[in-house]
Amino acid sequence: MTDPQSRTPDPDIFLYDTLQRRKVRFTPSTPGRVGFYLCGPTVYSDAHLGHAKMGVAFDVVRRALTHFGYQVRFVSNVTDVGHLQGDADDGEDKLLARARLEQLEPMEVADKYFWSYFRDMEALNVLKPSITPRATGHIGEQIALIEELIGRGHAYESEGSVYFDVRSWPDYGKLSGRKLDDQSEGTREAVREEKRDPRDFALWKRAEPGHLMRWQSPWGVGFPGWHIECSAMSLKYLGDGFDIHAGGLDLQFPHHEAEIAQAEAAGHAFARYWLHNNMLTIGGEKMSKSKGNFTTVHDLLTQHDPMVVRFLLVSSHYRSITEFSEDAFEAARGGYRRLTEALGELERRLPAAPAGEHTALEARITAHTAAFEDALRDDFNTPKAVAALFNLTTDLNAALGAGAVGRTTLERARASYRTLGGSVLGLFAQGGPAQSQDDTEVVSALMDLVLRARQNYRLQKQYAEADEVRSTLTRVGVTVEDTKDGPRWKR
Numbered sequence: 001m002t003d004p005q006s007r008t009p010d011p012d013i014f015l016y017d018t019l020q021r022r023k024v025r026f027t028p029s030t031p032g033r034v035g036f037y038l039c040g041p042t043v044y045s046d047a048h049l050g051h052a053k054m055g056v057a058f059d060v061v062r063r064a065l066t067h068f069g070y071q072v073r074f075v076s077n078v079t080d081v082g083h084l085q086g087d088a089d090d091g092e093d094k095l096l097a098r099a100r101l102e103q104l105e106p107m108e109v110a111d112k113y114f115w116s117y118f119r120d121m122e123a124l125n126v127l128k129p130s131i132t133p134r135a136t137g138h139i140g141e142q143i144a145l146i147e148e149l150i151g152r153g154h155a156y157e158s159e160g161s162v163y164f165d166v167r168s169w170p171d172y173g174k175l176s177g178r179k180l181d182d183q184s185e186g187t188r189e190a191v192r193e194e195k196r197d198p199r200d201f202a203l204w205k206r207a208e209p210g211h212l213m214r215w216q217s218p219w220g221v222g223f224p225g226w227h228i229e230c231s232a233m234s235l236k237y238l239g240d241g242f243d244i245h246a247g248g249l250d251l252q253f254p255h256h257e258a259e260i261a262q263a264e265a266a267g268h269a270f271a272r273y274w275l276h277n278n279m280l281t282i283g284g285e286k287m288s289k290s291k292g293n294f295t296t297v298h299d300l301l302t303q304h305d306p307m308v309v310r311f312l313l314v315s316s317h318y319r320s321i322t323e324f325s326e327d328a329f330e331a332a333r334g335g336y337r338r339l340t341e342a343l344g345e346l347e348r349r350l351p352a353a354p355a356g357e358h359t360a361l362e363a364r365i366t367a368h369t370a371a372f373e374d375a376l377r378d379d380f381n382t383p384k385a386v387a388a389l390f391n392l393t394t395d396l397n398a399a400l401g402a403g404a405v406g407r408t409t410l411e412r413a414r415a416s417y418r419t420l421g422g423s424v425l426g427l428f429a430q431g432g433p434a435q436s437q438d439d440t441e442v443v444s445a446l447m448d449l450v451l452r453a454r455q456n457y458r459l460q461k462q463y464a465e466a467d468e469v470r471s472t473l474t475r476v477g478v479t480v481e482d483t484k485d486g487p488r489w490k491r
């Protein structure tokens with residue numbers, strides 16, 4: 001990944017802010033730093049390709065911001081309590097329903113699907129969040145925020161549950177632009193009677209006897225509502241007035257609308273920019289668990305190269321619908337192959353390449369790199385960025401086809417693929433040229449071994465061998481320093 005320190009934060013990034021309903025220039029509240037919150041999964045089933053669209057979309061946004069010189073703290077939560085079926089106030093908890101079905105403890109369900117989600121995302125080269133807070137680990141923070149709301153007169157207790165008082169907060173509806181219609185349809189009579197207004201939503205729910213997930217609170221034993229966790233955890237880890245809040249388009253209402261109301265009514269400035277990804281569809285319909293028209297990431301990856309799946313996802317813009325079909329897959333396979341073949345040819349030519357530059361190709365690399373970056377500065381337009389990579393490939397192939405290309409230029413072309421295709425779009429994870437997070441660990445373990453081997457040579461007075469280790473490392477840019485605590489290395 002481009003070292004964020006090596007570049008001055010780019011002031012010309014524009015993004016589409018759902019709240020303002022237009023493209024705006026992005027200016028973080030603290031220069032050079034970005035606080036980013038993404039609504040993560042409710043961990044009660046395996047991730048499908050729709051979830052992957054969301055994960056990959058914001059992974060690219062994060063990588064692009066890093067590339068443009070920002071230091072990003074990326075917080076993405078895991079919902080393991082309070083998300084009720086039908087997103088209503090009186091459905092069964094999605095985790096509890098699953099626990100019953102699989103005959104597991106609710107926390108076993110949460111752990112099982114937590115790990116499967118992150119395994120899938122890792123396979124797709126989605127970087128791990130900087131912080132992954134779980135709702136059940138933040139009950140205290142949620143209770144504290146609810147108390148603030150009650151204290152300010154924006155929430156009320158009723159029969160051991162607490163509801164947000166929508167009528168007390170005229171801004172409710174500002175994100176989705178919804179006129180506040182009656183949301184009481186489908187709500188049980190008993191719940192309706194507990195509320196002052198049918199549009200009020202639960203912050204805390206009384207636990208009925210036998211409800212497995214339950215905590216003590218000032219209002220009795222219960223569990224938090226779904227929306228409150230994200231307000232509480234984003235503010236905790238990113239602070240008031242943090243920069244970007246992201247999530248699926250379907251979360252705009254009621255989830256994000258409620259998040260804003262809860263935070264602002266309690267006196268906290270909330271997210272300054274809102275990003276929403278559009279849906280992955282199949283046969284024109286949203287891929288979803290409830291429709292049963294889904295393919296899990298896990299199943300998909302038994303048949304397809306994860307980088308082809310990722311390529312398919314980045315080939316459409318995050319705010320566009322991505323239609324999933326065999327044809328789309330075929331096209332992605334072909335497109336991805338074109339990039340990797342060009343890169344492979346480049347690698348093959350490098351060892352025997354003559355010294356020097358290829359001026360015309362150098363100019364094209366500069367132009368395509370600029371086009372790639374301009375595309376991402378314009379609301380993270382990945383299809384345009386991919387097109388710039390293809391244009392680079394066309395020019396590279398033409399130059400290679402016409403004869404020898406100087407080593408300096410080939411190295412520059414390779415660096416462009418690695419940075420733009422690898423670090424920013426995340427497309428070269430497996431054995432490819434991009435350096436993943438895990439590579440750091442591998443390099444560190446290998447270096448320990450190498451330095452131990454060198455120590456052994458020295459102890460056995462095999463100085464020629466020890467020197468050879470050192471000079472080989474120097475050749476690849478690693479310097480070794482012998483200190484009183486043993487050898488140290490750096491690049």
Ligand SMILES: Nc1ncnc2c1ncn2[C@@H]1O[C@H](COP(=O)(O)OP(=O)(O)OP(=O)(O)O)[C@@H](O)[C@H]1O
Nearest residue numbers: 050051053054247248278279280286287288289290
């Ligand atoms: N097809 C999709 N395309 C893009 N994002 C999706 C898609 N499906 C789900 N997501 C994102 O993942 C989040 C969590 O999804 P959720 O667990 O509700 O999955 P789902 O398949 O929509 O489930 P259900 O059909 O039971 O509502 C959604 O809020 C949305 O932001």
Ligand SMILES: [Zn+2]
Nearest residue numbers: 039040230255
């Ligand atoms: Zn959320």
